[in-house]
Amino acid sequence: MIRTILLLAAIAPLMFVRPALAEDLTEPASRVILTVSGNIGKSNTPDNAAEFDLAMLEALPQTRFETSTIWTDGTAEYSGVELSTLLEAVEADGTQLLMTALNDYAIEVPASEAVSGGPILATRVDGRPLSVRDKGPIWVIYPFDDNPAYKTEVTYSRSIWQLKSIDVKD
Template sequence: MTNLRQLLVLTVFIPLISSPAALADDLPTPGDRVILTVSGKLGVTNTEEGTAAFDLAMLDALPQASFETATIWTDGVARFSGVELSALLEAVAAEGTELLMTALNDYAIELPASEAIPGGPILATRVDGNPLSVRDKGPIWLIYPFDDNPSYKTEVTYSRSIWQLKSIKVED
């Protein structure tokens, strides 16, 4: 009877533990300076204001991606690394269709959430292994793998490659 009871407990609770709703409690509080705030239609937050605040260590703790690409802003090919936009949106259980992204200088862009796909844009925090400073378009630069996908080489995509990113608002 004990084994049956254990099996029943596992059958009921394991799906709950591994569900996105259960992961909602797993977003820690930043231990350092907040460099990105995500707000709007979120299922996971970590502030009293109902936003998700991230320091660099928290972004680094999310699944990382990297690619090499040339850009219109850099000399030659560089290696960009950081969290994929799709992984960040998954971590906060974003449910909107539009992303309003704002930079430190208040430059803002709207990006369809459908662009946040695996293998798509990343929130780069490093170039060639070096952390991005504000002077070097950091601490976060939304960058596309231009060389991997020539369809990204458009004026629209270039305008969406926002640097010094400070906030994302998830909207409908």
């Protein structure tokens, strides 16, 4: 009986501890450029959002591709984290993504768009960080030239630049 009480006394505090820190996201060390909120399983803020600075986004696996866009001349190499990788990193669980830009332009994107080989959250063009003036610091870019099915008005409307937040919804 005493052994049981001692065992319970030893493990009781652990029942109220959050999951191991390895499962949590690190905190941004510099200016936050993206906030992911809503139905996510990993966060780094008291209000259960995931905030990312540029270094955190660039620490995630990166994808790069060359493509042309209707907004730029010629082709360029865009690099950044795939939308699917970002959503996996925050354990997103939803069917819609409300994406909002710095100028409050907002568009709902089906979560099903987040596929391998699909859109990336580009933070660099031709190796240079995207500035706000150049549609940054984050521009959702689709590999238009690799997949002509992306060359539609709907996809163009989802290619939001100056992205500041993603709200994951049911």
